Amino acid sequence: MTEALPGRLDDDGVRPVEVSDRARTAPERTPMGVYVSVRGWLECDGTQLGAVRRIVAAHEDEHYNGGWGMPRRHVNWTCYVFYGADIRESGLEWFAGQVGEMARIPASDEDGDLVRGLFLVSHEIDGTAEWQVRDGRLLVSPADGRHRYLDV
Template identity: 45%
Template sequence: MGTYVGVRGWLEFTHEQRAAVEEVLAAHRHDPYSDGWAVPARPFNWTLYVSHGGDVRAPSVDWLRSQVAELALLADSDGDRPVGFFLLTDERRHATAWTVRDGVAHEGAAPEELRGFA
């Protein structure tokens, strides 16, 4: 059947970046895993939180990571890039984290306090 990885996380954008975010998401459509992305239906307050949550087959994690890496490069009118965090856990109780900042999705071990979600 294959290994599944639970992915949950978010990226923070400005509302002016919404169209660019939606373009990246549409350009890399992958059924059914693209359906894990959530973008608020309408703006409220000042931050656009774009999240992903779902169980993804392990071979598709690379697809998702490349999409997150592309989103990480989007800059707003001030040149600021998004920040974000993703926690990935699999059936073997491995826990990985992607920390997004400065245009890069850094991958590493999940913080100790979050490993209990594996």
């Protein structure tokens, strides 16, 4: 995981992620490769959901973007946006670019709530990482051992 998303761990064992401009480019499709299982969700309000939809559309690749699931209509006050797909390691930075942009969506009302969420990213070789979307950033840390059952 460190090679795909470099950075330094802070005192809490969390790595803030800075994503390059390459993250805007659709991942290469190669015949063989290492795969990463990505599953998780974001929480936002209806206005922020519109921004999430625009970010997904801007990164359209006609393949991995098919992993996004969004509500057809707004139900109550929180919108949940889900992602689940097995993607090539080469697509991880591209995906992190989308999530990083989503993390930076500003609050849309006086409550000041930012987009927040959690993803588990299981790398075939490097193991599982936890991606936290909070405080306007994407933060990466090693996943808790309790999640190992998902990697069998």
